[in-house]
Each structure stands twice: as structure tokens, then as C-alpha cells.
Amino acid sequence: NIYRQTFAGLVHTLDLGGQRSLKSDLRFARASEDGGFRELDNRAFGALFSLRLGAHAVAAGYQRIS
Numbered sequence: 001n002i003y004r005q006t007f008a009g010l011v012h013t014l015d016l017g018g019q020r021s022l023k024s025d026l027r028f029a030r031a032s033e034d035g036g037f038r039e040l041d042n043r044a045f046g047a048l049f050s051l052r053l054g055a056h057a058v059a060a061g062y063q064r065i066s
Contacts, residue, residue: 004034023050042066 009027016022025048033040043066050059 002034003031003040005029005031019052019054021052023048023052025049 007027007029010024011026012024014022014024025046027044027046029044031040031042044063045065046061046063048059048061050057
């Protein structure tokens with residue numbers, strides 16, 4: 001009974017043909033106090049996008065925690 005955590009995630013891969021694909025990975029987590037222990041409220045959001053070309057990939061990501 002210290003804190004409650006909620007998580008949601010979504011991963012999707014789009015086939016672009018010719019050994020190419022675009023992958024999206026979105027995640028959200030929220031923690032909140034569930035009792036009187038201490039202040040634990042926070043939110044986290046993350047996004048990662050990857051472009052795969054054959055055996056190689058390049059990715060860009062973003063994360064925000066508040």
C-alpha cells in the first residue's frame with residue numbers, strides 16, 4: 001500500500017517492402033501515492049521510432065519524466 005503504478009505500451013511494425021520497415025514503440029507509465037508513505041507521484045512518456053534497412057537500423061527516441 002505504498003504506491004500504485006499504471007503502464008501502457010504500444011509497439012507497431014510497418015513493413016515498407018524490400019527489407020525495410022518502420023517500428024514505433026510508445027510507452028506511458030504513471031505512479032501515484034497510495035497511502036501516507038511519501039510523495040511518489042510521477043509520469044513517464046517515451047517514444048522510439050526505428051527505420052530498418054536490411055541488417056541495419058537507425059532510431060530516434062524521446063523521453064519525458066515529470
